[in-house]
Amino acid sequence: MAAVVWARCFSRAWLCRRAGLGCGRHYRAALCAELKQPLAIEEVAPRPVQPHEVRVDVHFCGVNFADILACCGQYQERLHLPFTPGMEFSGTVLETGRDVSTVKEGDRVIGVSAFNGMAEECVIDQKRLWQIPESVPLREAATLPISYGTAILALEHRACTQPGETVLVTxxxxxxxxxxxxxxxxxxxxxxxxxxxxxxxxxxxxQRGAQSSVNYSQGSLKEAVEKLVGSGGVNVVVDTVGGDVFLEALRSLAWEGRIVVVGFAGGTIASVPANLLLLKNVSAMGVYWGRYRDQNFPLFSGILSSAVQYCQQRRIQPHIGAVFKLEEVRCS
Structure with missing residues (x-):
């Protein structure tokens, strides 16, 4: 379930923040200095913002599976040590570069960073920030980019899910x-x-809205799904597990069903039996959330804007399982 890090554990003088780099103030950040070891909380010297960059006072940072993988050296992109985890955060704008036109000092924002969000401050390109309205709490906002961005991409953009269809999610x-x-x-x-x-x-x-559930540790997922929906199957599958669970879910699809591969949390990447795709005319597709940022930024940005809008309209209500202070963060 979702968790967030609360970066603002202790107040810092607003006067010192506004004074800029000349005041000599530092900020705290979680640093991964050695893989598979607890993170260290250290004082970090701020760097100047470039013309297109923004300095954000980080209030909350999402904790994601990718952060854990990166701290264990198992993420698909190897990061140079030391680094600060944290791919999504929320906060308020402290300072803007001279060419920044999208946000201003004091604006409430969410940001999508490249592993540097678990800190009291973050300097980021203006293109990776989205304004959020006052009605969206900063704590909930920090959970929107990755989880909800992935969900919206998978369901709306890739699977084209329609009202009344049945969705199986692992x-x-x-x-x-x-x-x-x-x-x-x-x-x-x-x-x-x-x-x-x-x-x-x-x-x-x-409790969060599913109409029915299946415990796949107690038997065949396919058989359990068939008892719920009959032999016709489900229209859409969103799978983050991989392995045998993926294969069982694939076999649970209805005619012209769609399965969206999001990840392999189970540790095994399954081979797709192409005959199953043919027999039911089903589609297997992937969603790699981060690649949309580079390959189709207008869509990526639009998805995040939709997530903020849904949250503002109270159509979605992010579930936060835990909130940690910055010094409590561990990825080992």
């Missing part, structure tokens, strides 16, 4: 799974079957 109690349930149920008016690995996780998914 790892349903994880941050992305809960976001899929929220978007599918409350935005797209679809019916959701939540699949998870324990009764407790299934219960949470049901």
């Amino acid at each position: 790892a349903a109690a994880g941050a992305t799974g809960l976001a899929v349930i929220d978007v599918a149920t409350n935005v797209l008016q679809a019916k959701v079957i939540a699949a998870a690995g324990s009764d407790e996780k299934c219960k949470l998914a049901m």
Whole structure:
């Protein structure tokens, strides 16, 4: 489930912030200096903002599976040590470069960074910031970019989910799974079957809006889904587990169903039996959230704007499982 880091544990003088770099003030940041070891909280000297950059006072930073992988040296992109984890955050603008036109000092924003959000401050390109209205709490806003961005991309853009269709989501109690349930149920008016690995996780998914649930640690996922929907199958699958769970979910698809591959939290990448695609005319597709930022930024930006709008309209309500102070963060 979603978790956030609270970066503003202790107040810092506003006068010193406004004074700029000349005041000699430092800020705290979580640093990964050695892989597979606890993070260290250290004082960091701020750097000047470039003309296109913005300095943000970070209030909350999302904790994601990618942060854990990066701190263990298992992320697809190897980062140079030391580095600061944190890919999504919310806060207020402290300072802007001379060429910045999208935000101004004092604006409330969410940001998508490249592993530097778990700190009291973050300097970031203006293109990676989105303004948020006063009605959207900063804590909830920090959870929107990755989990809800992925859910909206998977359901709306890739699978083209329609009202009344049935969506099967695996790892349903994880941050992305809960976001899929929220978007599918409350935005797209679809019916959701939540699949998870324990009764407790299934219960949470049901509390968050799923119409039914399946504990796939207790037997065949395909057989359980068939008992719920019949032999016709489900229209859409959003899978973050991989391995045998992916294959069972694939076999649960209806005619012209769509399965969206989001990740491999189970640790195994399954091979797709192409004959299954052919027999039911189903589609298998992927969603790599981060690549849209580079390959199709207008779509990427639009998806985040939609997430903010849905949250403002209270059509979605992000679930936050835990909130940690900055000094409590550990990725080992």
